[in-house]
Amino acid sequence: MKKSILSIIMLIFLSTILGACSGEKSASSKEITMVWYPNESGNDLKDARDEIGKIIEGATGRKVEHKLTTDYAVAIETIANGKAELAFMGAQGYIEARSKNDNIEPLVVPSGASGTLDDAVYYSWLAVRAGDTDKYKTNGEYSIDNIVGSKFSFVSNSSTSGFKVPSSDIIAHFSEQDQWKDLMPEDLMEGGKFFKEVLYGDSHQGSAVNLLSNRADVAAFCDTCVANYVELADGEENRPGSTYKVSENAAEPFNTVPGEEFTLISVTPVLNAPFVANMESLNQEDFEKIQEAFTSDEVANNEKIFVKGEAETGLFKKTDQEKFVETDDAWFDPIRELSK
Structure with a gap:
């Protein structure tokens, strides 16, 4: 009887451990949802969105789902309520999303031609x-x-x-x-x-x-x-x-x-408009992996992201040293001041 009870306890213990491990695997392999404003949701920018998705997938090993919108408010609410892990949005949209959820953090912004925030x-x-x-x-x-x-x-x-x-x-x-x-x-x-x-x-x-x-x-x-x-x-x-x-x-x-x-x-x-993350739904490790990938020389020289030439269609133009750079919440204070 004692052996039977001990066996049952061990089975329960192992099931709990395996279940926890399974849950962790599921969470870490969950798709990353990226929400886009209406401006970037058109068919003409599909290749640019897909390339951004590939960078994220390569950095995290997680599949990216693109959520397209026809309304600013929908995009802002989607990132604020955690139904998306990432978003590309204007400074005002970021400020509104962060006011709804202070776990919204800027990931990167495209720099100016100098490669810095000075002319971003x-x-x-x-x-x-x-x-x-x-x-x-x-x-x-x-x-x-x-x-x-x-x-x-x-x-x-x-x-x-x-x-x-x-x-x-x-x-x-x-x-x-x-x-x-x-x-x-x-x-x-x-x-x-x-x-x-x-x-x-x-x-x-x-x-x-x-x-x-x-x-x-x-x-x-x-x-x-x-x-x-x-x-x-x-x-x-x-x-x-x-x-x-x-x-x-x-x-x-x-x-x-x-x-x-x-x-x-x-x-x-x-x-310039930031890429932002909801840190309730995106873990810190993946945030750092994506940030490192985005700010790499490889991405800065990726002509599907920073396109060269007037005839090319894309999200960002490459005229000189443009690239993604890190920033913080305080950088957006000049836009906040417009509401005071």
Whole structure:
């Protein structure tokens, strides 16, 4: 009897140990979900997403599942609630996700041409159709003075360069006037007070198409998100007064407006968008493995990630020393300050 009881106890003990080991194996081999904003969810960027996935899989030995979205809020909530381990999102989206869950941490950001954080910026644009430029000049210079009463397109309320930065710029400019001294971001979110009508593109591409298809008079969107679809027609890159033209063979959604042109009336630098991790659902070891892989020379020289040449389609352009670099939460404080 004693031997039987002892045997049963040993079986229970071994089952518990094996079960625990099985659970650990299951957790470590679980798929990593990577969530993407609408801007990067198009078919034209599938190869770039897949290459990012391969880097993560190679570093961790875990399969990567890509979760595509059509809504900023969905992407932010997905990473915040742990339904994804990783995300590529703007600074404002990261700040919103971290406010929901302080376990959200920046993994890397793409550097500037110097290979450092010193010039790790892209640009928020306010643009108008090329044929309407004379309406947006003051004393011969491009200005936002005359955007009041226009039909305006933002990207999303959670977009850094498609709402947060341009709305802050607009408020800073107009609050010096008595009529608009109490202007608030909420006043810009819908038509009737400052703008005649407010639209949302749900992506930077969508906001640009709102402008070029005559649904909006002025639109906010960024340079990097439309770079694969347009070419410089006149002027210098990222300068007020410069004109861009939609390429004849542009992919969706620009395939509906080939050859159309827009002109920049305002340009503001913005902190580069981070890759972020939810540290509740991604373990520290895998975080460090992915970070090491992303910041390697091999990835910096991977032309499927940092593409060379204007004709190439990808997430990031390689003009000089661009690469992924580490950063911390405090680096995003300038964007936080815009909400104060």
